[in-house]
Amino acid sequence: xxxxxxxxxxxxxxxxxxxxxxxxxxxxxxxxxxxxxxxxxxxxxxxxxxxxxxxxxxxxxxxxxxxxxxxxxxxxxxxxxxxxxxxxxxxxxxxxxxxxxxxxxxxxxxxxxxxxxxxxxxxxxxxxxxxxxxxxxxxxxxxxxxxxxxxxxxxxxxxxxxxxxx
Amino acid sequence: xxxxxxxxxxxxxxxxxxxxxxxxxxxxxxxxxxxxxxxxxxxxxxxxxxxxxxxxxxxxxxxxxxxxxxxxxxxxxxxxxxxxxxxxxxxxxxxxxxxxxxxxxxxxxxxxxxxxxxxxxxxxxxxxxxxxxxxxxxxxxxxxxxxxxxxxxxxxxxxxxxxxxxxxxxxxxxxxxxxxxxxxxxxxxxxxxxxxxxxxxxxxxxxxxxxxxxxxxxxxxxxxxxxxxxxxxxxxxxxxxxxxxxxxxxxxxxxxxxxxxxxxxxxxxxxxxxxxxxxxxxxxxxxxxxxxxxxxxxxxxxxxxxxxxxxxxxxxxxxxxxxxxxxxxxxxxxxxxxxxxxxxxxxxxxxxxxxxxxxxxxxxxxxxxxxxxxxxxxxxxxxxxxxxxxxxxxxxxxxxxxxxxxxxxxxxxxxxxxxxxxxxxxxxxxxxx
Numbered sequence: 001x002x003x004x005x006x007x008x009x010x011x012x013x014x015x016x017x018x019x020x021x022x023x024x025x026x027x028x029x030x031x032x033x034x035x036x037x038x039x040x041x042x043x044x045x046x047x048x049x050x051x052x053x054x055x056x057x058x059x060x061x062x063x064x065x066x067x068x069x070x071x072x073x074x075x076x077x078x079x080x081x082x083x084x085x086x087x088x089x090x091x092x093x094x095x096x097x098x099x100x101x102x103x104x105x106x107x108x109x110x111x112x113x114x115x116x117x118x119x120x121x122x123x124x125x126x127x128x129x130x131x132x133x134x135x136x137x138x139x140x141x142x143x144x145x146x147x148x149x150x151x152x153x154x155x156x157x158x159x160x161x162x163x164x165x166x
Numbered sequence: 167x168x169x170x171x172x173x174x175x176x177x178x179x180x181x182x183x184x185x186x187x188x189x190x191x192x193x194x195x196x197x198x199x200x201x202x203x204x205x206x207x208x209x210x211x212x213x214x215x216x217x218x219x220x221x222x223x224x225x226x227x228x229x230x231x232x233x234x235x236x237x238x239x240x241x242x243x244x245x246x247x248x249x250x251x252x253x254x255x256x257x258x259x260x261x262x263x264x265x266x267x268x269x270x271x272x273x274x275x276x277x278x279x280x281x282x283x284x285x286x287x288x289x290x291x292x293x294x295x296x297x298x299x300x301x302x303x304x305x306x307x308x309x310x311x312x313x314x315x316x317x318x319x320x321x322x323x324x325x326x327x328x329x330x331x332x333x334x335x336x337x338x339x340x341x342x343x344x345x346x347x348x349x350x351x352x353x354x355x356x357x358x359x360x361x362x363x364x365x366x367x368x369x370x371x372x373x374x375x376x377x378x379x380x381x382x383x384x385x386x387x388x389x390x391x392x393x394x395x396x397x398x399x400x401x402x403x404x405x406x407x408x409x410x411x412x413x414x415x416x417x418x419x420x421x422x423x424x425x426x427x428x429x430x431x432x433x434x435x436x437x438x439x440x441x442x443x444x445x446x447x448x449x450x451x452x453x454x455x456x457x458x459x460x461x462x463x464x465x466x467x468x469x470x471x472x473x474x475x476x477x478x479x480x481x482x483x484x485x486x487x488x489x490x491x492x493x494x495x496x497x498x499x500x501x502x503x504x505x506x507x508x509x510x511x512x513x514x515x516x517x518x519x520x521x522x523x524x525x526x527x528x529x530x531x532x533x534x535x536x537x538x539x540x541x542x543x544x545x546x547x548x549x550x551x552x553x554x555x556x557x558x559x560x561x562x563x564x565x566x567x568x569x570x571x572x573x574x575x576x577x578x579x580x581x582x583x584x585x586x587x588x589x590x591x592x593x594x595x596x597x598x599x
Contacts, residue, residue, distance in 0.1 A: 040325055047311045092279075093291065102296040103304055 003012070004145050005052035006036045007045055008060040011095060015067070015117035018134065021126070022058045022113075025138045034145055042096035048115035049100050054109040056144050058137060059093060060117040060130075062147035067118035070137055075110035111144060113137055141157075170194055176570040188573055189419070190200040190558065199421040200555045202547055202577070211247035215537040220246050220528050221332055227524075227539065228326045231583055233276070236321065237517030239330040240391055240541075241433070241524040246332050248511025249528050257497045258334040259391070264490045265320040265330070266390045266515075267483040271313030271354075272324075273518035274438070274483075275474040277581045278365060282473050285575045286368035302364060305357050309480065312350045316487060319343050327452075334501035344494040351491060353483040359456050362477030366460045366561045367564030371560070373576075374467040375553055378432065379440035380545075382516055388448040388482055389441065391515045398445045398465065402579075405514045408523050414540060418458035425545040436520025437580060438475035439466065453478045469553060469579040476581070506532035517542050519581050543582045550580055 008023025010016050030036045035052065049055065061071065075097060093112075100106040101123055108119045115137055118127035172192040187203040211230055215223060223242045228235035240262060247254065254262075279302075280292030289295040296303040314324045317512075319339045321327020329335045382389035383396035394402040395411070403411060412434075414423040426433055441467035442449070442457070449457060457464070457478050466475070512525035520542030527536040554573055561572035 015214075028521050040323070043310075043314070043325070046307055099293055099296055099303075102293060103307075105304075 003052050004034050004054040004056065005040050005048055006034065006056045006141060006145060007048070007058070008037070009039045009042065009045075009057055011040060011120075012121050013119040015115070015127050015130045016060045016120040017126055018060045018117070018130050018137075020113045021134055022115075022137050022141065025134065026141060029142065029145070042091060042093045045093075045096055046100065046105075049105050049107060052107045054111075054145075055107045056111045056113070056141055056143065057093065058115070061114035063117050063119065064115050067127055068133045069116040070140070071114045071116075072132055072140070073112045075106075075112065075116070076109065077112065113141060123128045146156040167396065171198075172566075174569050175575075176411040176574060186577075188554070188570070188577070190554070190569075190573070192562070193305050195562070197555050198560045200551045200558070201417075202554075203419045204549050207513070212387070212464035212537040212539055215526075215534045218534050220250075220526070220532050220534055223526065223534065223537075224330050224332065225326070225328065225364055228330075230539070230541070233273050233583060234269060234517045234519065235326045236265055236317065236330070237515060237522050239327070240266060240441060240515040240523075241513050241517075241522045241539075242526070243330060243332050244391060244513030244515060245303050245511045245524040245526050246528065247504075247507040248513055249526055250332070250504050250507060250511070251509070252333055252502055254334055254502055255497070257495075258500070258502070260490055261320065261335065261338060261497060262330075263387075263390050264487055265317065265327070267487040267490075268313045268316030268320060270479055270483040270518050272310045272317065273313075274480050275306050275313060277518075278361065278473055278476050278480075279303060282581070283365060283368075285578060286365075286370070286473075302361070305361060309354055309357055309361065312354050313483075315350065316347060319333075319347060331501050333447070333504055334497070334499070336501065338497045338500045339494060341494060344491050348488065348491050351484055351488045355452060355481065355488060358477070358481040358484050359452060360453075362456055362474065362481055363460070365477050366462075367471045368473070370468060370470045371557075372468070373470060373553075373557060373560070375435075375469060375556070376483075377435040377467065377469075377549055377553075378427070379443050379465070380434045380436050381441040381444045381513060381521060383444050384448070384559045386448075388445055388486070389516050391513075395514065395521070398440070398443065405523070406512055407515060407538075408512065409525070409538075412540075412545070414544065420547065422544050422547065423540075424547045426542060426548055433552055434545065435469075435549045435580075436542045436545050437472065438479050438518070439472040440467065440520065441516060442466075442475040442478055450482045450489075456481055472579050472581070510536075512538075519543055520546065521584055541583070543580075546580050546582065550577060550582070 006026055008019035010019035020038045023036055026036045097106060115130055115133060118129055174190045176188045189201040189203055191199040211227060215226060224239040227238040227242045230238050230527050243486045284292055284295045287295055299310050317327055318324050322329040329337055379398040381396055382393035383402060384393035385562060393459060394404055396402040411428055413428045414425045417424055446464055508530050510527040514521050522542055523540040525533055525538040529535050554576060561569055
């Protein structure tokens, strides 16, 4: 059975909470083959990847005028620019996944869900557009990991969503 | 002969914590001016702490930096306890050293592995280096991970730990939680020694500096939270003399204050190289053994070799942490009681990057009346500029980009935390005629 790691990456600041809130809703699905974790920094993932064969990450994406827009990518992601990191403050998810891949620690199947933020002000509440799509994101990730959800074992998996759209 | 000038600029320093720029002006091929430009916005922590309850200070100041939050917590609680007349129990004292071990490990390993080692092996980044040195990078990341786990166990979480309090800790972990760390730390002690031997084998530019080295020194232990302010050039002084000995001042080209000796206006160096040089005989046995086997001449005065000092401190931190973990018993109560009183207190502790000084005045209601925070990177800025000025003739060539890279490599040796110093290096080289 494939071991899947689902990570909600976020912080307590505005729409950057979305990854955490999605992970919290999925936590009840966790089982022997499905790990669900919250991460405050990409570095957190470094310690979890070796035991996983598939990785699903949910994170807020930068505001671009469409708050609440959900996008799905599979790794490697050509649209994500190769960026030299500054210090560890600048070490982002892309850098972490690149490093893990170089070290042959990255699961062979990596899916990223991005939920476009409206704003990520320090300790602000989640915006309405982002809050409204959380059930949709949760449902999309559930479809990704359906066979690994204990109560769904033995059922056929649903069709995977089309790339770049959830 | 016509006079010629040249400007070399680095727009953003890479592989340093925070954002900074470097400006160098050359006249007729001679270095005329070197400025380390810190342009991160000032944080104003000292101002907005005023009026806040003193219990908030550790959590607020820890936000100055995500890499060394424990250092800010430690300096703040010790300064506030001095103001209130609190003496913590030996058990609390020991646990504070334990959490500091966690921070030294994760900060130093990150810098060694991903920020600094690439310079000596000819790579642009830790990512590039990982392709050819996967085992070394994996080892370094594993070592860092253990530091993070220790921070999480002792502090409640890795980034901005929440358990450090005035008087002790809000909570301390169970014995089982602590014992679970021991196998990793036993592995880590040997791995840290291997890592240090590896970095000690790098080829280092020949660049010894006559810097005055400053660090805490303690008669019984390798310094973390307590001690006198020791110097390679003068007699040690109590921490309470810090503001007599050193002065901060504003420079036009930096949003971070700089610091020099009050009497002579001379710069000085804080950080792991200074600590190891001034406290070599107080390193834990394994760290001392590795230091001896490396066949270095101590005191070591080459800033590039600070990577070795960081390695030795990682060994020390693993060894001391193991000792504390093995003997650990939950501390009850985890926090000393205290009553508010009007008072003033100061403290210096050893952040991964060097001596970090705090002073607070508190009122009878337990609120902050005044605050002063002097980070290590602020104190090192002038030394970095002076060292760059001396180093530039060695690396000046026709290619400004190569010169800029050489400057960056020297700056990285100090592991500057620019985010801290503002309570990536842009180099501007100006050639003038």
